Amino acid sequence: MTDGAVIEVEHVGVDLGGRTVLEDVSLRICRGDFYAIIGPNGGGKSTLLRVILGLIHPDTGEVRVLGGPPDEQRHLLGYVPQYRTFDFSYPLTVRGMVLSGRLGHIARFPRRYGEEDREAADGAMETMGIADLADRPISALSGGQQQRAIIARALAGNPEVLILDEPTVYVDSPTGEHFMDVLDVLRRQMTVVFVTHDIGVLSRHVTKVACLNRRIYTHDTPEITGDMIQGAYGCPVDLIAHGLPHRVFAEHGEEGP
Numbered sequence: 001m002t003d004g005a006v007i008e009v010e011h012v013g014v015d016l017g018g019r020t021v022l023e024d025v026s027l028r029i030c031r032g033d034f035y036a037i038i039g040p041n042g043g044g045k046s047t048l049l050r051v052i053l054g055l056i057h058p059d060t061g062e063v064r065v066l067g068g069p070p071d072e073q074r075h076l077l078g079y080v081p082q083y084r085t086f087d088f089s090y091p092l093t094v095r096g097m098v099l100s101g102r103l104g105h106i107a108r109f110p111r112r113y114g115e116e117d118r119e120a121a122d123g124a125m126e127t128m129g130i131a132d133l134a135d136r137p138i139s140a141l142s143g144g145q146q147q148r149a150i151i152a153r154a155l156a157g158n159p160e161v162l163i164l165d166e167p168t169v170y171v172d173s174p175t176g177e178h179f180m181d182v183l184d185v186l187r188r189q190m191t192v193v194f195v196t197h198d199i200g201v202l203s204r205h206v207t208k209v210a211c212l213n214r215r216i217y218t219h220d221t222p223e224i225t226g227d228m229i230q231g232a233y234g235c236p237v238d239l240i241a242h243g244l245p246h247r248v249f250a251e252h253g254e255e256g257p
């Protein structure tokens with residue numbers, strides 16, 4: 001493993017249904033990074049996450065997670081899928097949902113939760129500020145609380161890297177901003193990677209940004225430059241800083257500082 005790298009993606013290509021979804025994608029995520037991958041809908045963001053998780057094997061290129069093959073290292077990754085993939089009408093309490101994040105750590109059958117699992121779930125609910133909701137049905141929570149429960153479920157596995165797919169897509173704007181502050185706290189304890197199609201939710205604390213639309217555009221910096229946007233979106237995009245006035249966004253077509 002290259003020094004400090006937790007995720008290394010090298011020249012990855014993926015074809016799905018006869019279409020090239022990822023082409024020559026290379027990415028290096030280091031320990032402690034708060035890494036945002038942005039890009040338009042259908043640009044391949046979820047596919048790239050699935051490659052990193054070892055759920056899709058690339059047609060070309062190589063991926064290493066903490067120095068090993070992704071499918072052998074998946075237990076070190078906490079994955080927060082898109083909100084829409086969860087069925088919140090399922091009769092489950094918040095504690096039950098968060099505990100299910102421990103299932104990958106229980107090798108014995110039948111799978112039974114032990115003291116360590118319960119402690120990890122309690123700690124994760126505490127971190128996400130939902131400990132007082134532990135016995136409530138997940139269907140009774142607000143959208144923002146449900147989103148926190150999904151993240152607590154991933155945290156219950158004590159991951160080294162937390163990977164989130166569109167974490168703010170179903171929360172309203174103020175909740176979304178607060179939500180990025182929550183991620184900012186988490187990233188002091190672990191590497192955080194998230195994908196979004198919404199440039200407006202980017203936290204000023206993000207350490208690196210990449211733009212993905214089949215190909216990836218990155219300068220390994222937190223700045224989004226005009227050529228990254230041009231490459232990923234293929235058209236001029238309003239780069240005004242969406243409530244982040246101190247972030248320097250280059251003019252379209254110009255390099256960042």
Ligand SMILES: Nc1ncnc2c1ncn2[C@@H]1O[C@H](COP(=O)(O)OP(=O)(O)OP(=O)(O)O)[C@@H](O)[C@H]1O
Pocket residue numbers: 016017019021039040041042043044045046047048197
């Ligand atoms: N299993 C599959 N078979 C065929 N095509 C697929 C498959 N999975 C994804 N695709 C296609 O690959 C492209 C990239 O999809 P992906 O979900 O990775 O994009 P995305 O950037 O995450 O988009 P969104 O923000 O809409 O979730 C899309 O055109 C999608 O239709």
